[in-house]
Amino acid sequence: MRYSNATNYALHTMVHLILQPRESLVGVQELAEMQHLSPTYLSKILTKLTKAGLIESTPGAKGGYKISRTKHEISFLDVIHATEGDTSLFDCSIHHEGCLIEKVMWQAEENMKSELKSKLLIDIAKEAESKQNGMATGRFF
């Protein structure tokens, strides 16, 4: 059981977009080069993020993507739900009510999710930005 690569790409893309100047658009070409991906592949991921309302797209020449207006509220969990779906990690396949094992697994998953919900992308972006200003080199996300 592992998070897909797509989730990693999505998270990095989101932080990158948050760090852009207000209202500026970034094309999939640039976003793909940054992460050494093919544009068509990344565009599939970007479409998911768009449909989830996390970013906004503008088609046509000089088009591209920008972060959604709700950027101050976007959590890690929001991005992960967009790429991984929001089904639970564990379901007891044996049909009966109130499986005690399932209950434990659900509680554990909830603990992970509550952490991911409390972490906002904008906080990571600001932390990366301040580190970058201090160090003059390196990339922190």
Place this chain on the structure above:
Amino acid sequence: MRYSNATNYALHTMVHLILQPRESLVGVQELAEMQHLSPTYLSKILTKLTKAGLIESTPGAKGGYKISRTKHEISFLDVIHATEGDTSLFDCSIHHEGCLIEKVMWQAEENMKSELKSKLLIDIAKEAESKQNGMATGRFF
């Protein structure tokens, strides 16, 4: 991203074995019937649990499986490690030190694991046993 069915089968098998009378052996045949699985498939899972030291096997006629002597200390996480491996759920594939995104993902995973580590199989077994005694019917794990 989901836990494999094998993990579900392993957890149920472990709780079932804990509830057995001391030193009694249960064959893979019985364990498989209980969960509506083929014996050969379940035996692959049982082999993993054996190699992880969570259960002990006795080959030959009248052989079978019993819970390991450390049964009072076996956690959910121990079983999950045996079936799923113990690699982390997320790795930032972009090569650089101290990725802030990775750090958040690791912390979230740690929160889930600490819950799974604190939950012991024997507690679930006892809870299921007492519920079963009270209700006369039904299965609680």
Place this chain on the structure above:
DNA sequence: TCATTAGAGATATAAGGAGTCTCTAATATC
């Protein structure tokens, strides 16, 4: 010796992840 049981290995099938290619639709610029 024989029946019973665990265990190893090869193989089969299906699903999902990862990625490419091609076509369509929208839009700015000339």
Place this chain on the structure above:
DNA sequence: GATATTAGAGACTCCTTATATCTCTAATGA
């Protein structure tokens, strides 16, 4: 209005993993 540029949809390929099944071997009690 023509053209270049960009997002988006759909079909397709390739690879890995999960989920088994079948067969053979090894150990052991009766």
